[in-house]
Amino acid sequence: MTPNWDAVRQEVTGYLQDLVRIDTTNPPGNETLAAEYLAAVLQREGIQPTIVESAPGRGNLVARLRGDGRAAPLMLMVHLDVVTAEADQWTRPPFSGDVSGGYLWGRGTLDAKELAAMELATLLLLKRAGRPLARDIIFMANADEETGGKLGAGWMVKHHADLICAEYAINEGGGFGLDILGERFFTCQVAEKGTARFAMRTRGRPGHGSQPTRDNAVLKLADAIQKIGATELPLHATATTRLFVGGVAAKVERHYGLDLQALLEPRKYRVAVERLPIDDGLRAMFYAMLHNTVTPTMLNAGCKINVIPSVAEARCDARVLPGQSAQDLLAEVRGVVGKEVEIEFLDDTPALETEYRTPLFETIRCVMKRYAPRATLLPYLVTGATDARHVSKLGTKVYGFGPMLGPTAELDRIHGHDERISIENLAFGTRVLYDIVSEFCGGERR
Ligand SMILES: [Zn+2]
Structure with a gap:
């Protein structure tokens, strides 16, 4: 029936x-x-x-x-x-x-x-x-x-x-259609990033706001945040992202395909991602699929305008790729902000990566072929949780x-x-x- x-x-x-x-x-x-x-x-x-x-x-x-x-x-x-x-x-x-x-x-x-x-x-x-x-x-x-x-x-x-x-x-x-470089793809989420959110603290000499010094917790925190914003963490191409990027590369025009494959190589990533004619949303997606990420989202320092506080704190939403731990992320962040900044992890949920060569994935592929014959189903890493x-x-x-x-x-x-x-x-x-x-x-x- x-x-x-x-x-x-x-x-x-x-x-x-x-x-x-x-x-x-x-x-x-x-x-x-x-x-x-x-x-x-x-x-x-x-x-x-x-x-x-x-x-x-x-x-x-x-x-x-x-x-x-x-x-x-x-x-x-x-x-x-x-x-x-x-x-x-x-x-x-x-x-x-x-x-x-x-x-x-x-x-x-x-x-x-x-x-x-x-x-x-x-x-x-x-x-x-x-x-x-x-x-x-x-x-x-x-x-x-x-x-x-x-x-x-x-x-x-x-x-x-x-x-x-x-x-x-x-x-x-997953399950949504993605149009990339003139071709249509459907995503099947088989992996997702973990979380390793942290508080980042800096300390300095407290004192009167009328007599500034460089030993100021707020200035040190601003410096650390600025560095985080300006620095790309190391690239890690996990199995799912290789399949996803490789799947897109195989379908689009050859020169785009070469640039897409270059996204998987640390030394070629930046040039390739700038050269590809894709929108900022897709650029941000590829970046997050290939890197551990740190996003400062909350700030806290001081309680009076003329008092230099002794401590300043930022909270950062941080996401780790499959195969990466909070400790791996910590080493990467230390490389950016230095040793003096205090980092306290607030949560630690490991990332996931499931196999995709399964009968269920095959069933999804067959059904999607009927509904969208020209689209390709690809394993996909979700950058949220x-x-x-x-x-x-x-x-x-x-x-x-x-x-x-x-x-x-x-x-x-x-x-x-x-x-x-x-x-x-x-x-x-x-x-x-x-x-x-x-x-x-x-x-x-x-
Ligand atoms: Zn939801």
């Missing part, structure tokens, strides 16, 4: 509208409200979900479609919380769920309630079709991703691993693949103003996801 895709488009639009209208801004989250909404929809169709709260109001939902156990489960995972929205900066209220001009508007329509709606619809369509499945399909919708997942996926892994054990998982993080870092602790191979047609410019609205998704994208993503899951889990015996 093939789903009626016009009806599905309506249905999934309704789910996303409903989800957007439930305000799950984190903090405080209140994801239980969204989990209960999903539970009611699932129950109506004969699927019995479980909601477990990590803290009051912080609900995590799990549901399961049973297969015959010939193969290990596939999990469809997503988070239900969203980041804050500055409502007065939006054209339409961020929790309106309005449909207008072919778009569904609201916070979470690109991160990640659209994926929640697609996964929900996929589960329901498979249940209605009544097709035999070779694998269980688990649906997990979590709290708390946007502040690190300690009360969401991290908590589930710690306390309810039995409910979510799976061989593979499909998550947010997702709940994959928690779930992969259970040995699950987590792929980021929330199918999205693009254009990529829309993705810039993630965490920004006027976040919205085109209904066309939503319908496309649902259809692609359904095909991937039904082909990967289908249990018809030959």
Whole structure:
């Protein structure tokens, strides 16, 4: 039985509208409200979900479609919380769920309630079709991703691993189309960077602001920050980035391909990246895919205008590549700012890199070939972090693949103003996801 895709488009639009209208801004989250909404929809169709709260109001939902156990489960995972929205900066209220001009508007329509709606619809369509499945399909919708997942996926892994054990998982993080140098690519996230955020402190002689000296904590901190901004850290081409860059290089015109390959070589990177006719967004993406990064984001020093403080502090968001540790990063940062600056790590989450030569990746590739015959699916390193870092602790191979047609410019609205998704994208993503899951889990015996 093939789903009626016009009806599905309506249905999934309704789910996303409903989800957007439930305000799950984190903090405080209140994801239980969204989990209960999903539970009611699932129950109506004969699927019995479980909601477990990590803290009051912080609900995590799990549901399961049973297969015959010939193969290990596939999990469809997503988070239900969203980041804050500055409502007065939006054209339409961020929790309106309005449909207008072919778009569904609201916070979470690109991160990640659209994926929640697609996964929900996929589960329901498979249940209605009544097709035999070779694998269980688990649906997990979590709290708390946007502040690190300690009360969401991290908590589930710690306390309810039995409910979510799976061989593979499909998550947010990839799946979008990227246009590079005239060719189209789709990303499948198989790797993500880790975090090694730190506080950077400088000290100096306190005193009266009317008598300046160079021994001033604020000046020393400014000097360190200036050096960080002006210096590129060493280049590290990890396996996934080699595959990604190599895959793009193989598809585009030959002279662009040579420059792309040169991005992987420390001595050639700078010249090649300047020469390629790509926009600053892509340049920033390639840079972050090939380097550990340090971004100063918070400053703190002094409490009175005429008093020289004895200490100044910057907080830096720092990300490390697969294969790199916080200690490796520290050595690189020391090489830039010198020994005198104090550095205290505030967190340390290792990066991830999963194998991509798997049957699931192959299924995704085959399905995408049908929908976008001229586009190429490539393994992709996400430079941020997702709940994959928690779930992969259970040995699950987590792929980021929330199918999205693009254009990529829309993705810039993630965490920004006027976040919205085109209904066309939503319908496309649902259809692609359904095909991937039904082909990967289908249990018809030959
Ligand atoms: Zn997200």
